[in-house]
Amino acid sequence: MRPLVVITLLVLSIVGCAERPWHGIVRSPADPAPALVLAGAADLPVTRIRLDSFRGEVVVLYFGYTHCPDVCPTTLADWARAKRALGADTTGIRWIFVSVDPTRDSPAEAHGYARQFDPAFSGTAPTDAELALLLKDWAIAAYPEGDPRTPDYTVAHPAYTFVVDADGRFRLMIPPGVRADDIADDLRRLR
Amino acid sequence: MTSRTIFAACASGLLLLTGACGGSEQGTSEGDVGDATTTSDVTTMTGLSAVAPWARPADAGKNTAVYLELANTRPEGDSLTGVRSAAAERTELHESVMEGETMRMRPMIGVALPSGGRIVFRPMGPHVMLLRLRDPLVPGDTVEVTFDFASGRSLAVRAGVRAP
Numbered sequence: 001m002r003p004l005v006v007i008t009l010l011v012l013s014i015v016g017c018a019e020r021p022w023h024g025i026v027r028s029p030a031d032p033a034p035a036l037v038l039a040g041a042a043d044l045p046v047t048r049i050r051l052d053s054f055r056g057e058v059v060v061l062y063f064g065y066t067h068c069p070d071v072c073p074t075t076l077a078d079w080a081r082a083k084r085a086l087g088a089d090t091t092g093i094r095w096i097f098v099s100v101d102p103t104r105d106s107p108a109e110a111h112g113y114a115r116q117f118d119p120a121f122s123g124t125a126p127t128d129a130e131l132a133l134l135l136k137d138w139a140i141a142a143y144p145e146g147d148p149r150t151p152d153y154t155v156a157h158p159a160y161t162f163v164v165d166a167d168g169r170f171r172l173m174i175p176p177g178v179r180a181d182d183i184a185d186d187l188r189r190l191r
Numbered sequence: 192m193t194s195r196t197i198f199a200a201c202a203s204g205l206l207l208l209t210g211a212c213g214g215s216e217q218g219t220s221e222g223d224v225g226d227a228t229t230t231s232d233v234t235t236m237t238g239l240s241a242v243a244p245w246a247r248p249a250d251a252g253k254n255t256a257v258y259l260e261l262a263n264t265r266p267e268g269d270s271l272t273g274v275r276s277a278a279a280e281r282t283e284l285h286e287s288v289m290e291g292e293t294m295r296m297r298p299m300i301g302v303a304l305p306s307g308g309r310i311v312f313r314p315m316g317p318h319v320m321l322l323r324l325r326d327p328l329v330p331g332d333t334v335e336v337t338f339d340f341a342s343g344r345s346l347a348v349r350a351g352v353r354a355p
């Protein structure tokens with residue numbers, strides 16, 4: 001190996017180590033995000049989702065349910081704070097809440113729920129068939145607990161916020177509890 | 192992931208949070224105990240007290256959570272056996288727990304509250320869950336919940352509703 005190459009590699013590795021850490025979990029390799037295609041409500045186009053149509057934007061995704069009393073609203077409130085931390089320019093970032101409880105949540109309900117946290121957020125809900133497909137494609141778990149015939153069942157769902165970069169790659173998983181400023185910091189770097 | 196470790200430690204310690212998980216170390220930036228925008232009630236009854244209760248806004252028919260700290264300053268230990276509220280169809284003690292990459296909720300039954308101990312209900316952890324709210328809860332409202340203890344005592348607490 002030529003000395004110049006060695007030196008270059010050495011410098012690169014030092015620079016690499018000095019790079020400030022991400023707050024979310026970086027996916028490596030950053031493979032293309034799985035498909036996410038949801039028909040939504042015919043009379044509410046914002047609930048129709050085709051993830052690959054958002055190329056050029058960072059997409060922040062959460063899979064939850066509107067009857068969630070604790071974890072989902074905490075996460076969406078953290079998103080809202082992160083969005084505010086980004087300041088006036090919040091273009092280039094799309095925030096989407098996807099219900100994994102189609103029995104109780106319509107696309108319109110999920111959208112109304114997400115918008116309570118920030119008017120720029122959108123929400124939707126899949127059909128049963130779309131849900132089965134998205135759980136498989138994203139390799140995630142979501143399932144009702146308790147008696148699903150009663151109104152009071154709960155839903156186990158993914159804990160992380162998923163972030164897809166502007167090139168459509170699944171880049172980050174943000175665990176619950178990451179501070180809003182730190183979420184904003186990661187998103188700023190991806191945008 | 193350290194935050195995950197902290198989270199797991201908090202979740203598994205079945206809630207007798209003496210110190211480590213109790214006060215400042217809270218993953219999310221919301222819900223700081225003692226926030227000035229709560230009703231800042233300290234409700235005390237015979238050595239049982241409730242500090243800084245607050246509730247999340249939610250629509251009628253939906254579910255929400257109430258958070259607070261319960262402390263026992265009596266010389267005798269006690270145990271929390273249940274909670275009730277007229278604001279919801281059902282009221283339960285729950286705990287959010289992360290299992291692998293999945294978030295679940297499980298009921299909590301009979302939480303010990305030893306002398307000098309406290310129970311901390313906080314976002315992403317133990318919470319009082321109000322199921323199927325009879326009326327919407329909007330910021331500025333208050334909601335009353337009553338905690339029942341094994342000793343036969345009960346503690347009624349008014350929590351202010353605020354957007355986190």
Ligand SMILES: [Cu+2]
Nearest residue numbers: 069285296320
């Ligand atoms: Cu709950």
